[in-house]
Amino acid sequence: MDGGVDDSHDPFLLKGMAEAVPRIRKALQEEEHILVYGDYDADGVSSTSLMIYLLRYLGASFDIYIPHRSNEGYGLHNHALDWAVQQGVSLVITVDTGISAVHQIAYAAELGIDVIVTDHHEPPELLPEAFALINPKLPDCPYPFKGLAGVGVAYKLAEALLDGKVPEEWSEIAAIGTVADLMPLLGENRSLVRKGLASMRKSPFPGVRALLEVSGITMNTVSAVNIAFGLAPRINASGRLDHAGRAVALLTTADSDEAGQLASELDLLNKERQMVVERIVGEATDKLIRQIGDGRPPDIIVLADQGWNVGVVGIVASKLLERYYRPVIILDIHPETGMCKGSARSIPGLDIYEALTSCAGLMDHYGGHPAAAGMSLHRDNLDAFAAALNEYAAAVLTPEHLIPVTAADGDIPISDLTLQAALELDRLAPFGMSNPLPKFIVRGAAVKETRKMGQEGKHLKLVLQQGRHTIEAVAFGKGELADLLPGGTMIDVLAELSVNEWNGSRKPQLMLQDLAVPEAQLFDLRGTADAVRQAVRLKEVLQPYSGSTPFTAAAVFKNSRLSPLNDLKGMSLWVYDEEAGINVLHHGQAEADGKVSLLCLLDMPETPEQLDALLTAFPQAENIALLHARRDGHDRLQVPTRDHFKVLYKLLASIAATAVPEHEVLLRLSRQSSLSVRMLGRMLDVFEELDFIERTGGMISFVSQPAAKNLSASRHFVRLGQTAEMEQYFMESSPRELENWMQARRQGVS
Template sequence: MLQPKYDWKVLLSNETDAQMLSELLEIHPLLAKLLVSRGMKTANEANAFLNGSVEDMHDPYLLSGMKEAVPRIMQALEYGERILVYGDYDADGVSSTTLMIQLMRRLGANFEYYIPHRSKEGYGLHIHALEEAHKRGVTLVITVDTGISAVDQIAYANNAGMDVIVTDHHEPPDFLPEAYALINPKLPYCQYPFKGLAGVGVAYKLATALLGSDVPEAWSELAALGTIADLMPLVGENRMIVRTGLKSMSQSPFPGMTALLKVAGWNKGEVTSTQVAFGLAPRINASGRMSHANKAVALLTAESSEQADMAAHELDLLNKERQSLVENIVGEAMDMLEGKEASGNLPDVIVVAGEGWNVGVVGIVASKILERYYRPTLVLGIDSDTGQCKGSARSIPGFDIYEALNHCSSLLEHFGGHPSAAGMSLHRDQLEQFDQRLNAFASDLLLPEHLIPTMTADLECSLQEITLPIIEQLEGLAPFGMDNPSPRLLIRGAKLLELRQMGKDGKHLKLTLEQHGKMIEALAFGKGEIAYLLSKDAMVDIIAEPGINEWNGSRKAQLFIQDISIPQLQVFDYRGSSHPESAIQDILERLLKLPNCQANSTAVVLNDGSDDMYNFKLKDTSLWVYDRRVGVLPKSDGVENAAAHHIRTLFVMELPKSPVIWNTILTLFTSLERVFLMHPMSKSDDVIEIPSREHFKQVYALLRRLAVVSIAEDELVQALKARTSLSRRMLAMTLDVFEELDFIERASGIITVNNAPSKRPLDSSSKYKELGWLAEMEQMMLHSRASQITEWMLAQIQEVS
């Protein structure tokens, strides 16, 4: 058994609506089901989703503030006013700033731009920057991806004689700044139909309002970059913008975009949202995190390939530095949380802070900690000189982190963001109270089910349904991203035929699955650590994304596994291992790193008094011994017999001496998920066979001849062994049966044959039955394949339950 990492859910799809869509749009039923499960019930809705373009976007003047902003900008152009484009340092802000630079250039504006330094200044408008701009003659400020909370800063600009047009998409505060114009679809009074625009999306709408149909298609590349990087929903207008932008990127007129794609591994062909999210966005963000976002703006506005190549390689190096820095801080943060986790005191909302932590990467660190613990997480860097803390938060569904920060606003100097991600600053003296207030707030909102990560599959299907033509149609749902993920398919009961690790340090897995004669390859990235928990021929359930493997002109369907489960008991074969203790410790070290695997859920079982019991050095597991009366008893200090139902992993060091014991164990270890067979293979003198009447007749006939008079048991067994193919142990157990049936008498090691025994059938002997059960168990456990042992154990569990 292998527990999935996530709690699986499957979307519901109305079969009638799906069939109608399939017929009207002439699409495969699988695609139609996906569209319906994602909320598209009519042909018009589905067609708009599949085929919508930028021409179908809403009128930009539906955005509140646009009617005031456009004339003011035109006035500034007419009179040659100095304009300041004020941006942000993340990928959305860089994209927004770059787009506005392109717009200002096209309009022939007298302009400059400014992006604050992430660690030295922090997020948002800053009065000192406005002061300097005012000295340079700026009379109009246009913000992009920032400004909606800048009440004091905009008040200063107004007093200095500068008008401010805010274009932003962050959550508006209760008290809004008195700007010349506020353009934000999330404003409560804004009637714009689509609320999910990124900051660059709002800037793109401003450009559309100013230029109309003359907006260059290439500008959609910048809008796509920021929209994907800022994890905006890829539905509605965002989907249209991103699809157009990705198409343009493959032949981009921006040298910087092409150079960045190349350092990120792109060669040629179509650019995908995945390449942007994991290739371009991190490198753009690395500029602001590790240095200054101006480097990223310089890349995207570069006018020659030479300039662009140099800038792209510089960002690539910054990104590598960022990755190393993140790894170090994550390690330090995990060390802080290790004790709390071990003691069961991990808070509902995690707050960790460290001196010298680079505030440019704390958001990434928060994401990684959230992934590990699945709790809202805040990570802050502390300035050791000033005591100032700047941090980032990442949250889970069901807990609005912006609302939580608002609840703690009296402790914060600044905060802003979205329900799922936010930033904040405060003094270290407030940290403890901040942590307490956050968790008090969470205690009223977070339920146990909120802390269980979920994964949603679009629908359940079989391997037979996953074909090239179907996958090609499913690709019509792209671009994939937030609120429009790549289709996830739930497949149950596929047999695992082959498994191998691949990549550096075996980090990834490649599986071959089979179901009803259909075979398919499946890749599981980042899941190499569970390779030893996947047994050959196991029946697996998976949630996977379909894809196409193209190699040397050949194309075939493949799956990308997102989560995997094995719902039945598994058996792993380590029989005859020369160093079983080392093997167990190696398995435990890997096992205890996985979620849902605790030290108190693992056990070793062997015979009481065994040499191994005294030699075995327990580290992270409990020791149990076989007991004929109750099946198994704990031998480790502090372990109660009642704890048997907690055991999920069992290491069998030796086989029990009675089959009854084995069956009893299966009734005690009710939560058993996996069994590792570590026992030695039997010697020839120990082998027992499933008894037959012929074998008993043969032995009895020899007894009558060899024991005409009383004979020592050792001498008799030696004589019988010389005349049969039976082992010493088998002969000894045969004599036990004869003794129970009164065929012989035993006294002080001497055996005497009863010349007038009562006529009792063999199967009336309990020892005969036990010998049969024991022989069956040992034959299975010693000589069968792991898959056969698994089936046998499952049958035993079914029988005893």
């Protein structure tokens, strides 16, 4: 079955429709001036646009009003009704708002204005006394489908007024609002969005065509996912950073040039919105880290500051929730009044509306749903507000609630992820809320190719292989993982299967939702310019992938390195030691048993004893990052051979027949051999131990007839061989060779 049957229901099953339709017809007949009152989000913009098309079609006299998000806020406002009276309005039709406007609708009645409410939000216990209330969620409304968006309710009003003969292209506007407002794509929504997408692929609306173009979406393949991630953010950007009227103008213009101009403006606003969000996310994250130090974040994260644009705080909350997987509330503080306006986003384990209700007395206003809410309160109440919410959360949340879980539809080998399979899945579209695109787990795939793509390398592209079968995989926003997934890495992925169309060719492609590397990894970042900064970056990149296990990290470095304590917050810090091997400076969050998520070697060990102490201290390091500098070739040790010592013995016999200063001996030896001064100094230690030379007061003299001794009897000779071998592995070997050698050494140590 291709996406279900037409699940449309009679609009007059909606309670209030029977009263609303004759009132609107009376207004049309008597040429009353009508006001369409909408909301500033994509659903509100779509609902307002649809009503404009309807009232134009009916030849009505009308105005529209959408409040400014930050200056006025959500809902019906008395000052807007005062303005409406001045315009001669006698009938207000609300779209995507109004069900809670008890006082405002009473005020409208005093002004002699009738109000018809069309809305889809949860109705409060006390309902406004409007001329008509149309909302499928009203407790006594018999309408069989309760999941309509605000634009869906407006569409039903259009059906009722036009006897079911709604122009097909209007379904495009309904589809945009339904998908953007995250309504379930089931039943009537499903058929309405399918119809809208089919129309959008040949859209007569200049605004829709221009919006698709600036979003980089091919018209003939537009999908619900494109609406959610391409069109909706640009429409929403209008209401977040400017005024939603610009988006309404775009969706309702008949002029292609105007549409192109408006679409470009919304695209620029969306880019600005992204930068604003990025800035606030950074500031909020820094603020949280300062608050918690090395500790864990609170059960409900509450952060507030001045200059955090109230239009984007909900997006910021979503970003922090994704990172910390806890309910998050982000608030903007007005610098003069001290009033805070904010947005909350929550996880399935905690109903944020109920949590807010538990401390309602601390807020001036609040409203919302289990997963998202808005609120306003004074700055003086912020600490008590955060404390009360966390007290509530402590009684509700369990450790299991704080572990993100994604449902998968099965384990699938790459050989089954074919183009035909992707095309078959596409027949189940449109995908969205309550009808998600199926997710599959692919286990044991080898990374064949890795590269970054997109602006500034923000996105990740992989080629995965199982046996002789390969498939491309894309992960948006995961470009930083490219350095950590070299060819040959074995990974498990959670992904959606899609069709990639490019230059007329089609092939299957995985859209990665998550990935795991089951085996411990060795990250080869030798020679990095700033080892400390790289260690911090690695910690930030890997932390979100730690799952339910607390993420712990440790850094090991030479005593001579300037203290990096300030930058390496939360990490266990260790230094190499000539006597003990390594010593701890600061324990951080590392486990006592040496099990760490990430072990960063800012410097390589200088001796085998230091390496063995390192392996003993961290027997269960999940990942090791090599961040040490590469020693200059002229200063490296070589694995010593008898020939090295034969040549040196002859040179010493000619140079140091009588006592000569050691620094002069080393200088002359380095000129006459290919060995480094450092290597020659270690070899002199061997000769001294075997009584081939004498060292006294910085002078060296050759012993002319020493007793015969085997080189292997020298402790310095054995140590030099071990140190040179270690250095060779750390400086020159491939990551795989070094990993295998360290593993063999670890087993020898244990």
